[in-house]
Amino acid sequence: MKFSRLGRPGKEKPCILDANGTWRNLSGLIDDISGEALEPDALSRIGAADLASLPAIHNVDRYAPAVAGVGKFICIGLNYARHAAESGMDLPKEPVMFMKATSSIIGANDQVVIPRNSKKSDWEVELGVVIGRPAKHVSEAEALDHVAGYLVVNDLSEREFQLERGGQWVKGKSCDTFGPIGPWLVTKDEIPDPQALGLWLEVNGKRYQESNTSDMVFGVAHLISYLSDFMTLQPGDIISTGTPFGVGLGLDPPVYLKEGDVMELGIDGLGQQRQEVVAWQDA
Incomplete structure (x- = not known):
């Protein structure tokens, strides 16, 4: 469905x-x-x-966020080997976990606003996993039984806020509009193998990211099991499972988003997103 x-x-x-x-x-x-x-x-x-x-x-005027009332928006960092390398970071021995504020969530085609004083806003196409049954200390073998479905996530990031301002990554991940999800939630019966999905992202028609979820360091089942040892995952929670190689930070020289840019991204079977980038406007 x-x-x-x-x-x-x-x-x-x-x-x-x-x-x-x-x-x-x-x-x-x-x-x-x-x-x-x-x-x-x-x-x-x-x-x-x-x-x-x-x-x-018959007339769809907007794809709103595909899930309402998200309780937890959990993200996984450095979960593709080449992305870890382009970020200048070692491959993690355990999943790198951080939270993204749910106030960042927007619809799949809504405008993305560059934050005030931002110089390094960046893109990240990711597979999102939506929880459908409470999960606490679940085994990897049982983990996918707790999935309701999957969706596309653009885990937008402000790299200066994330990496140069001290503290944890959450401040660079949680800016308003930095969490487009959707356009659809596809139930797990339509996605028999979440580790066999192509994903891609383009900016202004140029393809920067293209990979497959088979390249994840830690697969979806492992992530659910791992996270459930630290917190109970609840129906409606979203796990964003990491991004592949090709983010703006990793280019030489780096490329960051600017007013007027258009991002398009998608994942096999889960639809596509399109966001126009606009500048921050003081009220």
């Missing part, structure tokens, strides 16, 4: 894509694409519904 949240800010409707490629409004069945609606029993009820009886949405 493919779920999305369609509509302008404050007017988003939970939707499902039917077999004919038409979006259907799920508001009569669930409140939103979040929390309890992502648990296995709820997904089964939605899957058994007569989608043809639900209101059709």
Whole structure:
């Protein structure tokens, strides 16, 4: 199943894509694409519904964030070997974990705002994993049973804030608009192997990132198991699993985002995003 949240800010409707490629409004069945609606029993009820009886949405004016009410936005750093090398960092012996503020989340095609005083805003295409069942101390063998589905994440980063301002990475990762997710949430039954997905990113039509999730240092199942030893993962939580080689920081010379740039990115089976970059405007 493919779920999305369609509509302008404050007017988003939970939707499902039917077999004919038409979006259907799920508001009569669930409140939103979040929390309890992502648990296995709820997904089964939605899957058994007569989608043809639900209101059709023919004009999509906006793909809102594909998951609402995200509790935790957990990110994994340096999870592709060539990206670790381009960042000048050693390959980690254990997953590098950091948090991204949920206030950074925007829709897949919403504008990205360069933060005030930013000189080094950067891009990162990543596979996002959405949790569907609580996970605490789960084994790697059981880990994927706790997944509701997958989506595209652009883990935008301000490299000066992240690496040159002291403290932890979160300050360079959490700027407003630095977390586009979607356009869809694709349930795990449609993605039989999360370690076999091509992913790519372009800026102004130039391809900078192109790789496959098979190149991850730590796979999705390992990450879920590992994280669940430190905290309980809850339905609606998102794990962003790391980015491949080709970020602006790693180029010679580095290339960073500027006003007017357009990012396009995608992952096999999970759709594409497109964001125009705009400058910060003081209120």
